[in-house]
Amino acid sequence: MVRIAFLGLNLYLCGVMKVLPYIILAIVAIVVIVCIALPAIKMHKMLDCRTQGEVYNPAEFGVESSVVRLQSADGIALTAYEVAVDNPKGVVLCLGGIHSATVTNWYGHSRLFADNGFASLLLDLRSHGASDGWGIYAATREWQDVDAAVEYIKSQPRYSGVPVVAMGLSMGAATAVVATGRNSRIDALIALSAYSSWEFNFDRNVELVASKAVARILSPFVALVTRFRFGKMANISPINEITKLGSRPALLVQSVGDRTVPYANFEELTEAAPQAQKWVLEGDNHCIIDDFVHPQSDNDYCEKIVTFLNTLSNDKQ
Numbered sequence: 001m002v003r004i005a006f007l008g009l010n011l012y013l014c015g016v017m018k019v020l021p022y023i024i025l026a027i028v029a030i031v032v033i034v035c036i037a038l039p040a041i042k043m044h045k046m047l048d049c050r051t052q053g054e055v056y057n058p059a060e061f062g063v064e065s066s067v068v069r070l071q072s073a074d075g076i077a078l079t080a081y082e083v084a085v086d087n088p089k090g091v092v093l094c095l096g097g098i099h100s101a102t103v104t105n106w107y108g109h110s111r112l113f114a115d116n117g118f119a120s121l122l123l124d125l126r127s128h129g130a131s132d133g134w135g136i137y138a139a140t141r142e143w144q145d146v147d148a149a150v151e152y153i154k155s156q157p158r159y160s161g162v163p164v165v166a167m168g169l170s171m172g173a174a175t176a177v178v179a180t181g182r183n184s185r186i187d188a189l190i191a192l193s194a195y196s197s198w199e200f201n202f203d204r205n206v207e208l209v210a211s212k213a214v215a216r217i218l219s220p221f222v223a224l225v226t227r228f229r230f231g232k233m234a235n236i237s238p239i240n241e242i243t244k245l246g247s248r249p250a251l252l253v254q255s256v257g258d259r260t261v262p263y264a265n266f267e268e269l270t271e272a273a274p275q276a277q278k279w280v281l282e283g284d285n286h287c288i289i290d291d292f293v294h295p296q297s298d299n300d301y302c303e304k305i306v307t308f309l310n311t312l313s314n315d316k317q
Contacts, residue, residue, distance in 0.1 A: 035221040039202065043225060047136045050127040053101025061107040063114055070148040078145055079130035081122040083110040088119040090163040090312055091153050093146065095123055095172030098136060102129040108294045116306050123149045125175065138198040139174040140233040146179035154185060163187035163312045169287060170261060174238045181241025188312050189250040190305065192288050195261045196268035197237035199226050204262040242273045250276035251308045257284035279304055
């Protein structure tokens, strides 16, 4: 009986050893599929969409605006809102966040700029607000929209010789960084809560909701999915483009406890551009101020932004 049992055990183990490689291969395949699926599903939810909402009334902010129609180099029809002033000291090009329903929520900023002698052009990036397009590209293509807006500004005689400032929030800030790096006709940059790259910020968010260990495991798959989504544009990122600022002034602003774009992004960007001005705030405020639609409610914010802008206009004189 013992001999029969031993023989049976040997046969069983032999069978297990034969199928074990297939079992291991199946487990590895499942793990890889899950690791690819998790970032792919999340990015699908975040990026495969367009955002659109009710346009704000400029009169409610004490400004007048005119609609400007533009087209990007890759054929996307874009809409912008121009708030002009007499004898402008400069033009601020404003860009909203990743899911901003309309860039007209910047009209409060337009009023702030106008009160201090600056015109503004509020640009709905592709797939946002009144602009055409489907799908969000996390600043890897949106910089072309900014190029179209800069081309328009430079074509207007009233803006001859005055500085052009790219200013954005969140993905708009990331787009402003990329556009400024790639377009020498942008004279200065204001970036509010910009991420250093899509992959880096995705990884840091995984750390927040899971752990550093999970983030390390998923990181190569996040990079893989990102490159699959964005193709040859995947390497176009704020961290790569901010190094091209040269001597152009930049103001980078971040709150330490930001859970949407964690502070590590700011550290990466400021390390890559040590010449940039930095303004760090305590707490978790991705929009930097409590009431972004009405920036005049925060005196410190207004003073910081206007002081930076006035420095530019003085340099141009």
